Amino acid sequence: MHNNLYPWQTSLWQSLAGRSQQAHAYLLHGPKGSGKRALAEHFAAFLLCRSPVAQQPCGQCAACKLYAADTHPDLLRLEPEEEGKGILIASVRDLVGRILQTSQQGGRKVIIVEPAEAMTTGSANALLKSLEEPTGSTIFLLISHQFSFLLPTIKSRCVLQVCPLPNAQESIEWLQQQQSELSAEQCQTLLALASGSPLNAQKLFGSDVLAIREQVVSGVKQLFKQQSSPSDLAVAWAKMPQELIFDWFCQWAQLLLRYKITEDDTELGLPDMSVVLKHVAPRAPLTALLETQDWLLEHRQKVLRRVPLRADLLLEGLLVRWQMLLPR
Ligand SMILES: [Zn+2]
Known part of the structure; x- marks a missing residue:
């Protein structure tokens, strides 16, 4: 104990x-x-x-x-x-x-x-x-x-x-004392993923959520740069926890909308995606953004209720919509 x-x-x-x-x-x-x-x-x-x-x-x-x-x-x-x-x-x-x-x-x-x-x-x-x-x-x-x-x-x-909960500074200090291999930025990411709790952030570190996050973030960047296709990414992500992926995309959609409307760049979420969101928000057609958000919220519910869906097809549907947020 x-x-x-x-x-x-x-x-x-x-x-x-x-x-x-x-x-x-x-x-x-x-x-x-x-x-x-x-x-x-x-x-x-x-x-x-x-x-x-x-x-x-x-x-x-x-x-x-x-x-x-x-x-x-x-x-x-x-x-x-x-x-x-x-x-x-x-x-x-x-x-x-x-x-x-x-x-x-x-x-x-x-x-x-x-x-x-x-x-x-x-x-x-x-x-x-x-x-x-x-x-x-x-x-x-x-x-x-x-x-x-x-x-x-x-x-x-x-x-x-x-x-x-401790404040952000105390949390990062404590987390770094526990896991000296973590950079301040990784600590910040873990804390945000753990709703500000350093204890839960430490548990997340023990799981592979950080690696999953990195893979998903880099996939989104490749998607926008046309270096990966929705179907390739969908296959690569099919075995990941779908709740996590849908949580993140829901947050990103919300941050995109908020920034598009307010242009307040202090609210762009975690640093790993903030530059991407800031780039995409002004270029994303508002109707596409709203439709994507609706789609995400609806399908997140299905994921949470464990409705049997094929993960690769679901993710491909998500990524096809996501790609359209940055028209070329
Ligand atoms: Zn005693």
Whole structure:
């Protein structure tokens, strides 16, 4: 388990660990990939530690050792049985039963609920009483990526702690520390592909999304220079994740339209395509651009709904339209 804070969480940590009295429920909320889980883990270790040092878990006491071995009996977790599914009422009832028992180590009990929005209305209601009238020194740490989906009754019983993403500069610095082989531009690309989350950007780096992006961007450039045909590219891209390709083309179509109308070149997306978009936008006939965007949005839905389509034919259809944006 991850028991270290990220550098952008320092002041956040001080506001939590520095409280003169701990609340009995916290709701850590913010975008995915902001490090909420790591914060909750570190906070749990701190709350369980018998003799914290300088507002940090000591790492030496019995509680810290149990925590490090992932065997602390008073750290309980409430999660969906399967990722993406709801948290079952049965799981909540089981948890409530365990909260009522005396703590095994004679100290606090800490309960991590993740993601809190996975609780159904029934599950949330089953937990409300425990949230409201905590037994002994039980502390709840709720994690939420979708704050707006939570019931007001849950939110109102928690101390709300927003966990923001680091800014662009901090993100790039952190990413480069993790992956020293990445250039600043590659970091920027990964971050944009990961909606600004350096943690997710690092995961993307482990996948081959960056290589796919490079191949697609260079293919688009070749298409406009007539060095590649739609059918050649379609065959070359047929095995790539179609959702990614359609996401990118939808973004590009939108950026083209925006630039054509506003001529504001600060909004041209990632640097790998901005020059191309700036060149194409004034030359693309508006009707072709609007039609291409409609086509893209319609077919992106099909891709997302996994309608069975032949990838090479679909991509060829896309690229034939795309090529017409730059009339010769
Ligand atoms: Zn300790």
